[in-house]
Amino acid sequence: MSKLIKHSGALLRRPALASLVAVLVLSTLALPAQARETLRIGYQKSSTLITLLKTQGKLDKALAEANIDVSWHEFPSGLPLLEALNVGNVDVSADVADTVPFFAQAAQARLTYFAQEAPSPSAQAIVVRQDSPLRQLADLKGKKVAVTKAAGAHYLLIAALDKAGLKFSDIQPAYLSPADGRAAFENQKVDAWVTWEPFLSGVQRQLPTRTLADGSGLASYKRYYLTGTAYAKAHPEVLKLVYEQLQEAGTWVKNHPRDAAQVLGPLWGNLDVETVEAANTHRSYQVQPVTADQLSEQQKIANAFFAAGLLPNAVNAQDVEIWKP
16 A cells, blocks of 8 residues: 555656656747857958968967957058047957057047067168169158058158158159059159068068168067957957967967968968068067157157157147056
């Protein structure tokens, strides 16, 4: 009799247990799936470390583990890239030249620096053709010089002219993209060209040229990584992941120059491996934190552009946010 009672009790408990399990399953199914976020990254062809991470898939993989997708957006130069950052079309900017951020500041952009590459002064230069009569910087007076507006090379030109006792108004600037600048230089439509890597090594190896000056003693040429201030406050953990990946990529380029050149060559217009290797010797690729006291050269550059009438209003280079890893 007792066995029957126990058996009947078990039968009574089973429907209740089944109902409980069903409720738990339905509750689980009703829970919303964790939404995946998307990080929108803006970059240029010359954004070496970001380009490497994109091509090798390392950043995508690291962010995917944090439930974050990546979308990539290529821009022709740094200025439109930061304009896109300012209006919220991208979340993070790959490296841009030191000149670019304060142009964005002049347009009231709210920016946050989250990384920088150590100085690379020899990664930009003023070149002339081998048979050019121009022998020194002072000879640029009255000449037509190709330069990309707001690029780091733009400041190098201003600083070089100042060293020679000239003003920016003493030359005829031809504002051209790197590709158009190369074409104008090659076809002798301009007297000199101011450019940066990898375009610099490309022209030096493929045409007979002379260098009037590089950035040594004139412009340290840092490259900065930026994000919107609102994004930096909301997603510090994402910036930490990106920062760490950039540091690893910078170390890898320096430790594996040939492998890096083989990856980058096709991305840089099918440049040969030797040219890419030469270009990368001029870049530090040392990714570091940004500190407020390091922005003194940024102020110097901004002041030079404003004095030359090339910046619409004065800019306080310290009027930015800085993310600390």
